[in-house]
Every structure is written in C-alpha cells, then in structure tokens.
Amino acid sequence: GCGSDDSSSDGGSDSGSESSNALDCTAAEGDGPAVGVAYDVGGQGDKSFNDAAAAGVAQAVDELGATCTEAEAQDGEPESAREDRLRQLADAGNSPILAVGFLYSEAVNAVAPDYPEINFAVVDGFDPDDEPNDNVAYLGFAEEQGSFLVGAAAALKTEADHIGFVGGVNTDLIKKFEAGYVAGATEVNPDITVDVTYIEESNTTGFNDPAGGQAAATGMYDQGADIIYHASGGSGAGVFEAAVQAGEGMWAIGVDSDQYQTASPDEQEHILTSMLKRVDVAAFDAIEAVSNDEPLVSYQVYDLAADGVGYSTSGGYVDDISGDLDDYAQQIVDGEIEVPTAP
Amino acid sequence: MTAAVELAGITKTFPGVVANHDVDLTIDVGTVHALVGENGAGKSTLMKILYGVQKPDSGTIRINGETVGFSSPSDAIARGIGMVFQHFMLADNLTVLENVVLGAEKLHGTGAAARSEVQAISDRYGFGLDPDLLVEDLGVAARQRLEIVKVLYRGAKIIILDEPTAVLVPQEVDALFENLRGLKEQGHTLLFISHKLDEVLAVADAITVMRRGTTVGDAEPGSVTKHQLAELMVGSELPEPQHGDSTVTDQVQLAVRDLTYVDSFGRTVLDSVTFDIHRGEILGVAGVEGNGQTELVEALMAIRPSTGEIELGGRAVTGWPTRRRRAAGIGYIPEDRHRHGLLLDSPLWENRILGHAYEQVAVRKGWINRGGARTDAERIVTEYDVRTPGIDTTARALSGGNQQKFIVGRELSGQPGLLIASHPTRGVDVGAQAAIWEQMNEARRAGLAVLLISADLDELIGLSDRIQVMLRGRLVAEFDPRDVTPQDLGAAMTGAKESA
Amino acid sequence: MNRLRSFGLSLAAPLLAIAFSLVVTSIVIEISGGSASDFLAIIFSWPVDRLLVNIVNQTSLIYLSALAAAVGFRMNLFNIGVEGQYRMAAYAAAVFAGAAILPGALNVLGALIVAMAAGAAWAGIAGLLRVYRGVSEVISTIMLNAIAITLTGYMLNTYGTQVGDSRRTTEIPASSQVPGWQPFEQSAGQVWTVGLLAVIAGVTFWLVLNRTRFGFDLRATGQSPTAAIASGVNNRRMTLLAMLISGAIAGLVWMPSLFGSSHYYGSTFQTGLGFTGIAVALLGRNKALPIAFAALLFAYLNEQSNRLTIEAGISVEVIQITQGVIVLAVVIAYELVRRYRLRAEERRVAQSSGPSSPSVEEVAV
Amino acid sequence: MTTTAPEPTQSPDGRIARLGRGYLWLLVTVGFLAIVSTVRVFSGAGQLNSVGTLQAALIATCPILLAALGGLWSERSGVVNIGLEGGMILGTWGAAYFTYFYGPWVGLIGAALMGALGGILHAIATVTFGVDHIVSGVAINIIAAGAVSFLAEAYFRDLQGGGIKQLTGLDTPPRIEIPWLGEAASDLAGQGWFFVSDLSAVVGALTNGLSIMVYLVAGLVVLTWWVLWHTAFGLRLRSCGENPQAAETLGVNVYRYKYIGVVMSGVFAGLGGYMLVLVSSSGFVTGQTGGRGYIGLAAMIFGNWRPFGAAGAATMFGYTDAMQLRSNDAVHALLLLVAVLLFVFAILRLRQGDRLNTSLYAIIGVAFLVWFFNSDSVPREFAGMTPYVATLLVLALGTQRLRMPAADGKPYKKGQAG
Numbered sequence A: 001g002c003g004s005d006d007s008s009s010d011g012g013s014d015s016g017s018e019s020s021n022a023l024d025c026t027a028a029e030g031d032g033p034a035v036g037v038a039y040d041v042g043g044q045g046d047k048s049f050n051d052a053a054a055a056g057v058a059q060a061v062d063e064l065g066a067t068c069t070e071a072e073a074q075d076g077e078p079e080s081a082r083e084d085r086l087r088q089l090a091d092a093g094n095s096p097i098l099a100v101g102f103l104y105s106e107a108v109n110a111v112a113p114d115y116p117e118i119n120f121a122v123v124d125g126f127d128p129d130d131e132p133n134d135n136v137a138y139l140g141f142a143e144e145q146g147s148f149l150v151g152a153a154a155a156l157k158t159e160a161d162h163i164g165f166v167g168g169v170n171t172d173l174i175k176k177f178e179a180g181y182v183a184g185a186t187e188v189n190p191d192i193t194v195d196v197t198y199i200e201e202s203n204t205t206g207f208n209d210p211a212g213g214q215a216a217a218t219g220m221y222d223q224g225a226d227i228i229y230h231a232s233g234g235s236g237a238g239v240f241e242a243a244v245q246a247g248e249g250m251w252a253i254g255v256d257s258d259q260y261q262t263a264s265p266d267e268q269e270h271i272l273t274s275m276l277k278r279v280d281v282a283a284f285d286a287i288e289a290v291s292n293d294e295p296l297v298s299y300q301v302y303d304l305a306a307d308g309v310g311y312s313t314s315g316g317y318v319d320d321i322s323g324d325l326d327d328y329a330q331q332i333v334d335g336e337i338e339v340p341t342a343p
Numbered sequence B: 001m002t003a004a005v006e007l008a009g010i011t012k013t014f015p016g017v018v019a020n021h022d023v024d025l026t027i028d029v030g031t032v033h034a035l036v037g038e039n040g041a042g043k044s045t046l047m048k049i050l051y052g053v054q055k056p057d058s059g060t061i062r063i064n065g066e067t068v069g070f071s072s073p074s075d076a077i078a079r080g081i082g083m084v085f086q087h088f089m090l091a092d093n094l095t096v097l098e099n100v101v102l103g104a105e106k107l108h109g110t111g112a113a114a115r116s117e118v119q120a121i122s123d124r125y126g127f128g129l130d131p132d133l134l135v136e137d138l139g140v141a142a143r144q145r146l147e148i149v150k151v152l153y154r155g156a157k158i159i160i161l162d163e164p165t166a167v168l169v170p171q172e173v174d175a176l177f178e179n180l181r182g183l184k185e186q187g188h189t190l191l192f193i194s195h196k197l198d199e200v201l202a203v204a205d206a207i208t209v210m211r212r213g214t215t216v217g218d219a220e221p222g223s224v225t226k227h228q229l230a231e232l233m234v235g236s237e238l239p240e241p242q243h244g245d246s247t248v249t250d251q252v253q254l255a256v257r258d259l260t261y262v263d264s265f266g267r268t269v270l271d272s273v274t275f276d277i278h279r280g281e282i283l284g285v286a287g288v289e290g291n292g293q294t295e296l297v298e299a300l301m302a303i304r305p306s307t308g309e310i311e312l313g314g315r316a317v318t319g320w321p322t323r324r325r326r327a328a329g330i331g332y333i334p335e336d337r338h339r340h341g342l343l344l345d346s347p348l349w350e351n352r353i354l355g356h357a358y359e360q361v362a363v364r365k366g367w368i369n370r371g372g373a374r375t376d377a378e379r380i381v382t383e384y385d386v387r388t389p390g391i392d393t394t395a396r397a398l399s400g401g402n403q404q405k406f407i408v409g410r411e412l413s414g415q416p417g418l419l420i421a422s423h424p425t426r427g428v429d430v431g432a433q434a435a436i437w438e439q440m441n442e443a444r445r446a447g448l449a450v451l452l453i454s455a456d457l458d459e460l461i462g463l464s465d466r467i468q469v470m471l472r473g474r475l476v477a478e479f480d481p482r483d484v485t486p487q488d489l490g491a492a493m494t495g496a497k498e499s500a
Numbered sequence C: 001m002n003r004l005r006s007f008g009l010s011l012a013a014p015l016l017a018i019a020f021s022l023v024v025t026s027i028v029i030e031i032s033g034g035s036a037s038d039f040l041a042i043i044f045s046w047p048v049d050r051l052l053v054n055i056v057n058q059t060s061l062i063y064l065s066a067l068a069a070a071v072g073f074r075m076n077l078f079n080i081g082v083e084g085q086y087r088m089a090a091y092a093a094a095v096f097a098g099a100a101i102l103p104g105a106l107n108v109l110g111a112l113i114v115a116m117a118a119g120a121a122w123a124g125i126a127g128l129l130r131v132y133r134g135v136s137e138v139i140s141t142i143m144l145n146a147i148a149i150t151l152t153g154y155m156l157n158t159y160g161t162q163v164g165d166s167r168r169t170t171e172i173p174a175s176s177q178v179p180g181w182q183p184f185e186q187s188a189g190q191v192w193t194v195g196l197l198a199v200i201a202g203v204t205f206w207l208v209l210n211r212t213r214f215g216f217d218l219r220a221t222g223q224s225p226t227a228a229i230a231s232g233v234n235n236r237r238m239t240l241l242a243m244l245i246s247g248a249i250a251g252l253v254w255m256p257s258l259f260g261s262s263h264y265y266g267s268t269f270q271t272g273l274g275f276t277g278i279a280v281a282l283l284g285r286n287k288a289l290p291i292a293f294a295a296l297l298f299a300y301l302n303e304q305s306n307r308l309t310i311e312a313g314i315s316v317e318v319i320q321i322t323q324g325v326i327v328l329a330v331v332i333a334y335e336l337v338r339r340y341r342l343r344a345e346e347r348r349v350a351q352s353s354g355p356s357s358p359s360v361e362e363v364a365v
Numbered sequence D: 001m002t003t004t005a006p007e008p009t010q011s012p013d014g015r016i017a018r019l020g021r022g023y024l025w026l027l028v029t030v031g032f033l034a035i036v037s038t039v040r041v042f043s044g045a046g047q048l049n050s051v052g053t054l055q056a057a058l059i060a061t062c063p064i065l066l067a068a069l070g071g072l073w074s075e076r077s078g079v080v081n082i083g084l085e086g087g088m089i090l091g092t093w094g095a096a097y098f099t100y101f102y103g104p105w106v107g108l109i110g111a112a113l114m115g116a117l118g119g120i121l122h123a124i125a126t127v128t129f130g131v132d133h134i135v136s137g138v139a140i141n142i143i144a145a146g147a148v149s150f151l152a153e154a155y156f157r158d159l160q161g162g163g164i165k166q167l168t169g170l171d172t173p174p175r176i177e178i179p180w181l182g183e184a185a186s187d188l189a190g191q192g193w194f195f196v197s198d199l200s201a202v203v204g205a206l207t208n209g210l211s212i213m214v215y216l217v218a219g220l221v222v223l224t225w226w227v228l229w230h231t232a233f234g235l236r237l238r239s240c241g242e243n244p245q246a247a248e249t250l251g252v253n254v255y256r257y258k259y260i261g262v263v264m265s266g267v268f269a270g271l272g273g274y275m276l277v278l279v280s281s282s283g284f285v286t287g288q289t290g291g292r293g294y295i296g297l298a299a300m301i302f303g304n305w306r307p308f309g310a311a312g313a314a315t316m317f318g319y320t321d322a323m324q325l326r327s328n329d330a331v332h333a334l335l336l337l338v339a340v341l342l343f344v345f346a347i348l349r350l351r352q353g354d355r356l357n358t359s360l361y362a363i364i365g366v367a368f369l370v371w372f373f374n375s376d377s378v379p380r381e382f383a384g385m386t387p388y389v390a391t392l393l394v395l396a397l398g399t400q401r402l403r404m405p406a407a408d409g410k411p412y413k414k415g416q417a418g
C-alpha cells in the first residue's frame, strides 16, 4: 500500500561488496561461531547496509569458519515480529546474533535478558532503558566524522563555493550526516554556501524515492551548487542521475559504501567520493570477538580512529586533496577538531 | 405476402418464472399491431426476445420470412428492427446527438453529417429536438421522442414501442400517434404495447392479448370494446376507480401558503403554491411531468428546502425536518419506489421500519423493535395481499406491484392524518390497482386527507374530491371531477386553456 | 436441506478461496526457485506459544482498524484515512499519557478518550469538507494521511526526547502501564489487556448497527441515500457522524499496543495498519463477526511469515501475495454464491406466488 | 450524494460558452502567468517560475497524470479503479526489467504490459465476476506490492547495478533539445524581467533537454481527449460508464468496452511507473511509487473525470511538490501567490453576488497575506506538506461541480436491459 514504511533509518546505499563475497549461509560449514543475522527490511542483496553486514559475516565465514542463519524484516511489521525473529535465532542456538538497524534496539533489549549465554550486537543500536545489558554490543558509527571529511573534500573541490546536501528523511541520524558535512565544508571555507534539503520530513518513503532525490538535487545544481552529498538510501540513485544530467563539472558524493563501485560508467564520472560507513568491519569485529571468547558489550564506537568511517578514493578525483583530507582526519582523531553531531 | 414478424412457440423461463410460454405472434407488414396484457403477462419479455436482448429457451423467430437467431441487439438492428423500451434507455450526461448515434456511428459518423441527419428526422416529425442538448435537460416527452428518433435514425423498418405513452399527456399522445400513422404510411411495421386501452383501440390495426405468459387471442379493433378487451386481459371484470360518497369534512388537515422553491439555477420551480386539504378529502393534482409536482411533494416532505408556510392538523410544521413531519402524521408514497420507498436489499420487515423509525412498533427508545416490526410487516403482507414467501425476503425479489402494495400498507399504518401519494398505481396491474384504490378510499372514510398526484387522469378523476392543475410551478385551475373530461384536464395541463 | 446447503456454501467459499490463494502463492514461489512445500509446511504448522500471543495481539489492532473502515463503508463513505487517523491519535494519546496529568488507570482512560477525540477530529476534517464543501472523502483522506505523517514526525522531532538516534514521546508512567494476561511462560509474552477494546468495539458496532435506529439510518443511507433521505435521515449529519465515529474507532487502533508494550510513541509505532484494515474490512464484508475472522487470518499469516526466511529462505513478501489473492478470491467466491442464492430465492418467490400455469382459452370477439 | 437536488454541470447556453472557450482559456493563462510574474518580482523568489522549476514540475506531474489518465479510462467505462497504485508498481518493475535487457523503448512496452496485467486482473474481477470495484482494487494493490518485491528479489539481485530492492543506472529515453531556441529562452528567463522572463521560462522548460516522455504524456492527454470524446469508440466507451444498459440495447458490446477501458487504465498506470523509473530518475527501487497512484486517482476526481481537468490537477500537485523540494523561498512566495489568487477569486465571486464565498476567500486571503509578510520562510518541516495542503485548500475553496460517470462503480450484467 502507500505510505509503506521502510525502516532503513540510515542513508544506506550500495555497499562495496562485490558478488564474490556475497553471503551464502547454506554453504557455510565451519566450526566457528554460529551467527544469526536479523536484517532490516530488504535483507541481503539490498546493496545497502544489510549487504555491508552480510559482507562482514561472509568474511567471518571465510576466516573464522563461522556458520550463519539469516532472517529479514518486513515493511510495517509490529515490534513483536522483530522480537520473535530474534528469539527464533536465539532458540536455534546462534551466538552472536547480529541485528541490523536501530529499529532492533527495543527488541534486543527485550529479548537479551532471556538468553544470558547468547551475545547480541545491534548495528546503529542503543539501549533504550537504564538497565545495561551485559550481553549486548551496540555498534555505533561516527557518521559525522566521515561526513566532515567529504564536506571538506567538497569545499576544496567546488568552483562555485556552493555545495549541497540531500537527506532522505529528516531524522536525528541523517542530521548527523548533515552536521558533519556542513562542519567540514565551513572548516575549509567559512563563506561557503551549503544548501540542505530533505526529501521527506518524516515519511520513510524518502529513502525509496529516487524521483524526489533527483528533483531536489537538480534544484541545487540549477541554483549554482556543483557538488552534492546525499544521505538518502535508495533515493541516491536520483541524485547521481541529476549529476549526470547537470553535466561536466557537477559532482555527487556517495554514502555508506563506495558507491563508485556499483555505479554505471556514466555516473562514475560524477562520483567525487563516498563517505564510508564500515558496517562490515563492525560486524566482523563482533563475530570475531565472540569466537575469541571476548564478546563485545555495551557501546562500540566506530569512528575515524577505529577505521569505522572514512572516505573512498575510487576514480581518483580526490587524489590531489587526499593530503588535506588526511590532515583533517588526523586532527579529528587527535581531538583537535570536534565534529558536531547535530546541525 | 409474408409477415414482417412471425414468432412461433417462443418459451422463456427465468429462474422460477415462466415469462413466455409457447407464444405465437404474427405481424403483417405495414400495420400497427398492439399487444396488450396485464402486468407481468410477458409482453416486454417477448419484445426483448424479438430484439435480441434475451434469448428464448425455445421457439423460432422469422423476420420477413427468414428464420433468424439473435444473440444480441446488434443482430436485430441489422435486420431492421428497432425498439423503444418501457423504461428510458438514455445516458443523461450525453447529448441528444450522442445518444442517437451511439452504436450506429457507421451510418453518418459522429459529427456534422450525423447532426444534420438527426435534425432532419426531428424536423420531419416535428419533434423539435436540439441535437446538442444534454439529455438530462430534457423533459419526459422530449426523451420519449428521442427514443423514437434513435430507432428511426437506424432506419428500422420494424419498430417496437413498449409503453411509449405511459408518461405522456393526451395531447402528446395524439401527436405521437400522428407520427406513428405517418410511419405506417411509409411502410414501417409497428408493434405497440400499452395499458391504455383507448389508445390501443384508437391506433391499432390488430390487437393481440397476452395473459400469464402466452397469447390468449386476437381482437378486432373495430368491433371490440374497451371493456371486453380488459376482460380478455384479466380474465375477469375490469375494476374502475370508485369514488363513493363524499366524506369531506370542514376540518383543514393540511394548509399550504405561498410555498415557493427556487432551484440552484435560480429558476422558480414552485411559485407561491397555496391550497388546503380537509380531513376526508382527496385533492388530486394533475400536471404534465416536470411542472413542479415532484418538487411540491418533496417540499412538503422537507426533502427539498422551500419557503412559505405549512400547517398540518393546525400545527405549524414549517421548518421541521422530514422525520419530524412524518412523525406528525404524514404517510408518503413516493413516485419512484425504488429510489425513495424501499431498501431493495433489505428484508421486508426492515423495510417496515424505513421512514417510520418514530413509531413504537418499529423503534423503541432508539432501539429497533424487531418483534414489533416483524409482526406489523406480517400484518401488512396479509392485509394488503403482498405476494411474498415471507417477511425475510428482500424487497428486490418482489414484483413491482407487490412492492407498491407493501409501501401503501406501510404508509397507511400508524393512522396518518395526511397521505401524500405520488402515482400510487403507476406500473401496477389492474388487480393491485383496485386494491390500492380501495385502501385509499377506506382510509379517506376514516378521515384521512390525501394529496394525490397522478399521470393517470382516469384515476385522478375517479378518486379525487377536487382536482387542481399544476403548470409551471403554479396551481392554475381547479376542476370538479364529476364534470370534467380527461381532454379538459389535458388542455389545462398544457396551458391551452390557461385562462380557465 | 436447501438452507443447509446454502450455509455450507457460505462456509466453503472462503475456504476454497484461501486454498486457491495458497496455490497461487506456491506457484509463484516455485517459479522463482523456492520450495512451495516448505512454504506450505510453515504456514500450516501450529504456531508456538509466543506466536499465538502475538497473533491475538495483532488481531486486536487489525480488527479495530477494520471496524473503523467498515463504519464508513457501511454508508458508502470511503474513508481511506484510517492510516492517518490512528497515527495522529496514537501520537496524541502517547503524549497525553506520558504527561501523566491523571493518576494510574484514570490516565489510561483519559488517553483513550484523547485518542478517540484526535482520531475523530482528523477524520472530522474530511467529514466537514465533504458535508460543507462537497470534497470527495477519497481525496481528502489521501491528503490527510500524508499530512499526518509529516505532522507527527515534525512534532516528534521538535518535542520528542532523543534516545539513541531516534525520537520518542515521554514514556507512560509505570502506574499507567496496563499489565497483560500471560497465558504461557513469561518469554512467550502477554496478551494485551487493552486489546479487549476490540471485543467491546466489535460488540458495540454490531449492536449499534443492527439494533439501533441510528444504525438503521446509517445502513439505510449506505444502501440507498435517496430512500434514506426520504425516510427522514439527515444525510449531512449522518455523513459527519459516520466520519467522526470511524475516526474515533481508528483512534483506538494502536492503544492496545501503546499500553500493553510500547509505552511511548516512537520507533516501535506500527505503520500500515490502516491499509490492512481496509482490506480486512472488505474481506469481512463490513460485518462485525466476519471481520473478526478476517483479522485473525491476516494476523495469522503475518506472524507465520516470520519463519519463512529463517527456515526456508523464502522472502516474507510472498505473504502479501497470499493476502491479496485471498481478498480477491474470497469476494469472487462470495459473488458466485450470491448469484446462486439470488436465483434460489427467486425460485422460491415464484413458487409461493403460484405457478404461472398458462391456460390458453379460445377467445372469439 | 449530499442532496437530492439535481446538479447539472453545464449552463444551458453551453454552445455560446463553447465558442468563446478558446479565448477564455488564453485569457486565463495569460492572466495567471501575469499574477505569478508579479508575485515573483515582488517576492524575489526566482525559483517560483524558473526553467528548472517548471521542468521539475513537469517531470513530477507526469507519473501522477498518467495514473490519473488511467483512472479516467477505467471510470469512463464505468469501473472504479483504486488499483492504479498497483498498476503503477507493476509498471516500475516492468520498466526496469525490460529496459535493462532491451533498452528504454522496449522498457516502455514492458511497463505498459505489466500495468496491463494489473488491469486485466481488475477487469476479470469486476467485469466478469461483478466483484465490488473497490475490493478488487485494494486487493490488486496488495498483490502488486508483494509480487514486485518478490520479483525484484528474484530477478534483479545479480544484475549489474541491481540488488534485491533496486536496479539503477538504466538507460533513459532521449531528451529533446532545441539548440537555439532553448538557450535563448533560458537566457531571457534568467533576466528576471516581468512577464517576458516568465513566458520564456515556459518556452525554455519545454525546449531545454526535457525528456521526450514528457511530450509523450502531453500527447497522451490529447489523445485520450480525442479518442474518448471525438471517436465512435470513445462514445461507446463513455456510454458504458453512463448507462451500460442503454448501450447494450444499441448493440454495444459493453463487456468488451469495459475490458478495454480497464486494461488501458492498467497500461497508463504502468506507464506512470515507467516515468518514475526512467524519467523522474534512472532506477528502480522497491516502493518508489510512494502512493502516487492514489494521488493520481485524486487528481482524476479533482479534474472532474476529464483529461484536461486531470492534467490541471496533476500539474498543481507536481508543481507544488517540485517547488517544495527545490526552494524554500519559492514556497514562501507561494503564500503571496495564494493570497493574490484568493483575492482574484473573491472579486469574481463578488460579481456573481456570492457573499458567502467572497468573504470566505477574502478572509483566508488576508490570513495568507499576513503570514507572508510576517515571516521570512515557511518552516522546512511544513514545506513538505505543501502539495497536500494546497490540494485540500483548492478543493475546500473551489465550488464542487464534479460529476462522475453515472454508472461508475455499478455492477453490470448483460441481458438485463429494459
């Protein structure tokens, strides 16, 4: 029906996972940890962060001899369905159980106490109450830091001193991307103009609306911006198309994974860089920790220092400024630059 | 000479109903052949079979000597048959032209050529139709003429007319007949159905009588009387509206003063209508359809907004909503029972409640009184001879006459002081008609005031204590039914004698 | 005998339709390389305890939503705005209950009233537009659905508390959280007490529609607006009231979940119930008891589908195909039965009004 | 259904009105452009009427308009089609799949065929089985959403640029560029002159790399109008929506025309999906219709079941939607535009002596004016509601003389005429 709710809270998009490291749980036969993966809507193959998580699991299958079981969420499902999914994975004896997406936070919090011997990890998750769970890891990312770097890259590369940001849905999570991006750009050039548009205020269709992404981005290009960063999930396809149509010298910046890798040749010429959010790293970490009998618990922050975020260099368009960017990265790691998490 | 139409052994059954049984009918070329019979005798069904709308179960159809099998009206049309249906078959939101050319676009296209052809036909017969008007803006007489143009446009040689005069006034009927004679002279064959036996005798060259699904005989228009014809139809005596002694009292039951209604286009549809009805009196209102009778009734029922004063039994009810007026003692027999009188998909006992949700027998303290409604529905079914298997049968399953009897029974229950009856016997067969008239007379004797609106002038004259004529929203003339003829009424209705 | 057969027919029709839709879904699964036998095995296996609990809970939500839609449908008002109405109401009630102005159970009661008022108000906009400006409720409720999503999102973003990367309303105080009934062991979860609202609403719906004058007027308006007006029903008032009632019931849709488990409005808010409700209402032919079965069926399929990916690697979306085909197949089956019955009834009518035995008489005039 | 009073839609002197209609439309268009121009100059919101905004508006309009046209075909033949959303969803998949393998032109056919599939299903249910039209439509929406998610997962997963929920980087249909005119018009439009620039913006929008599909859609609007109102076929199809029994007695095969109408409806909805995938963007994403089929349905009703009416309604929606995504200034300027338009309508009403509506318009107009002058921008959060609120506002303030086909939504069975 209409108003379908997509819980991809994140501006996730094409991950760099090539088909070679696709996860095939039926073929995984090892004596490593049995991993249960509860995907967000879409599941494996979404070229978004479900895939990134799958890539981490695939790596664990390869390197740790892990086995796995997959389950996926449905549009507009009730909270109880998420809980039930986790319980099914837990009852089957999986540990760790990797829940992809912050929407699982409540469900994990409800289920984890019943399975004290099983470890859980929630990508983008948080503990919704005051009682800490000692068998849950919350895998968080410093998206603002990665966004800062691509913002700086945009400011260094722009010829119009005018750049833009297209968000999918106006939520706190996406605002983190915006805040980092704007901070990075103004760090380079305090006078720069940054246009900001959200495709939807709160309707999650904003992550599935390439038409909206394209309209928003075209508007910005028309009004003088020459580089646009998107954090809008599936709508990003429209942003890239807008860049292609806007022509030579107009750029787009990808998000979450190296979107250059999955773009068409036309689009590749316009993808300046991508902000990387290494869900695969975090997922692999969580599994590896369990296999080493030192399970991760509590909040785990994947920031620049931990290589949890970064920027991509495919295409070589930012090679000339990579020195500057790495400087900024170092300053952030050193704490000299404090990146805001809200605009 | 071969006959234009020969029907032999036609049988048609509907689930549980034998509509036609072994019907034989022969119609000669270039004649006006009338088909008469009571409601449900199977006339329309037979005609629909001849026109290809329905397929006979058995029997043969021969047109101009050739045996044919029609699977749809287009086959019949191709054979030069045209039909004017009992009920209008017009699309209101299309223009006259569009309604005519629909399905016959190959003849003259849909554009200028077609328009001039329609205009030509209209002129030839003096129909006065504007091809570009929307049908919804046409009056009933114009619609009836349009239906005939549709047939003529297709060049039909055999024309079926199923009750074409039901909604026309005598003058319009005369004009129509004039046209029919013209058609006949040009070699057309006409098949004509009517319940108005005068008309039949006036226009037909041959008459066939149908009863209970089959033809029971032919009659010579020259020698048969109206009375004999009617007896043939029903197989018994013909009932007539019986007035009996006057029961008019001097208590005014309904007083209407300056009732005015202006429609959304600013046209004054009701213009200062003023009249009284006394207890025990039946006031008949005659008028060509579309002169404000419908609006008068609906204004009285507060279904339509209006200005002016209305008093019911001495109480001012102006400004009261419909339900309150009904509760104050108005029974209402609407002109269109399907649209205004029944919930077709509800059982009869629920239909007992419709419009009477203020009566104890139907509703108590806001709760439906199922027991009461059921018992009273049973009572109506028996008292008014409603032919139905039971009160749990849906209204839709009843024939029109039985539906009407149920409505009459319902509206006369609860002792209303006033009955507003619009065309109470329209489309009802003679038996049921007599029953309805009797019920109304009986209620009148008990002091009921009745506002009777009818297109059947015999009914008006037979029942009313007084007849008012309505023309262009005004009451223009009053007649005493004892010394008025339908012709007088017709003249007043069309404004020919407006000074009267 | 005849009656028995027609009763059997009305029972067989939906069962056949369900079977048909499962066949269709199985074919789709087979074509796309999945295993239909796995699918059927999972769908037909008896749900575990906690799924039973979830099915009951979900049934209550879906049922309320379907009732809300049905009220409108019964008088030919196409209220497709249940989605927006229950969202607005859920937000309003969560804020009210979270503010804890009233103590304990009173707070719950207050919140329920707020929810009904908010739902009614949102539906009332469409009602007023329809009655006073002639705006088709189909258009206005579509627009209001979209506006409701944006509006609640805005309120949440502006006034909500941030937890992790999501926003929520203030949690309902423990004293106003309604404990549920726990039929199995603890981990199987609880049946939401407020879910009883569904039962109450269902009985009330039935009573009001079938046993009161108001209900009669409403049904009459739905069957024939012209006849209803002639019978003395005030059409405008009826339209507005039906819209308000529909909205008020819609307002209750998420209440069982709010008080039973969520305790706030935020990321755990369940969307899409409004649209499910429409399908379920239509499936249940807008009647109280059949809707209950339809709601149960949908809840059952939804809950069972969770195991599809885990146990058989089948994407959960197939269950939507099943549900859609069921709706279509059931109405087609009903239609066929209806035609059959109509014919049977006409036959009875004809018999009782006497066989039309044509007696051909020789007439000579 | 609010009153029993008949509501004729045309004044009796329809023929006279028809004569002057061409000029009237020209006048209205020029007048409207002048008002927009005034507001643009006054508020300084260039985006209100720039080449880019107009292009974006046209592109946003097309999917909705196609859905609306689809609804028109179906409802003119007497079948209510709430399954437009489903047809559109099917169309997105068809567009993506066939374009990927065979290019955008075959993709067009693929989208149409997938949409037609939805139409056929609806026709079988409603025409053959006489099922309630709404029920069937709702069911089709559910089935389509499920089937397309499922199909995408099964067929797009291993394609290049594909995933279980998407297929991006598709070839798009060509764009129209008229070399000299396009540039000149765009230059002029950029000058910000009164009226001249606005007029050039319109020309510029049409000549500067607009997808050929937009022209196709415009062509389909005209084609629909011509076929349905100026051919024998159209007359027959419309007669099925007005009075199928009458049509039957005149030898029209009602079932056939209803089938054609409903299947065409699916085709148009499918093409709407195509527009979303290949013109509004260049990729398929599950769920990307986002309720546009329903909006199309609304546009059709709002457009009084007529092609140009539907086009107007869809354009209004597309315009506000595009603008809201492009520029907040323009949304703010829209407040002024609304105020001015309301005053214009108030004056028109006053001349008709309609006191009630005059004062209603004036009061709301003043409210908008006050809002405009007391703010610098519309809060971003509210800007997103613009298309929906605008639609509601126009509906609430306009006088509703809508008339749906008389037999729309009613079941029809052969052999019951008479």
Ligand SMILES: Nc1ncnc2c1ncn2[C@@H]1O[C@H](COP(=O)(O)OP(=O)(O)OP(=O)(O)O)[C@@H](O)[C@H]1O
Binding pocket: B014, B015, B017, B018, B019, B037, B038, B039, B040, B041, B042, B043, B044, B045, B046, B086, B399, B427, D415, D416
């Ligand atoms: N479509 C139908 N389905 C079932 N029964 C029908 C149908 N049409 C007609 N009948 C039955 O056939 C009988 C004959 O009907 P028909 O319409 O031919 O009568 P008629 O002579 O034209 O009556 P009237 O004078 O009232 O027009 C009716 O009593 C009715 O019971």
Ligand SMILES: Nc1ncnc2c1ncn2[C@@H]1O[C@H](COP(=O)(O)OP(=O)(O)OP(=O)(O)O)[C@@H](O)[C@H]1O
Binding pocket: B039, B040, B041, B396, B397, B398, B399, B400, B401, B402, B427, B428, B429, C346, C349, D416
């Ligand atoms: N189109 C139809 N479909 C099904 N049944 C029909 C149809 N038309 C008529 N009938 C059946 O025919 C019977 C009576 O129909 P109809 O009203 O035409 O009969 P009638 O005898 O002409 O009635 P009357 O003359 O009293 O109005 C009813 O039982 C009705 O169910």
Ligand SMILES: [Mg+2]
Binding pocket: A109, A127, A128, A129, A130, A131, A132, A133
């Ligand atoms: Mg905790």
Ligand SMILES: [Mg+2]
Binding pocket: B043, B044, B045, B086, B162
């Ligand atoms: Mg007849």
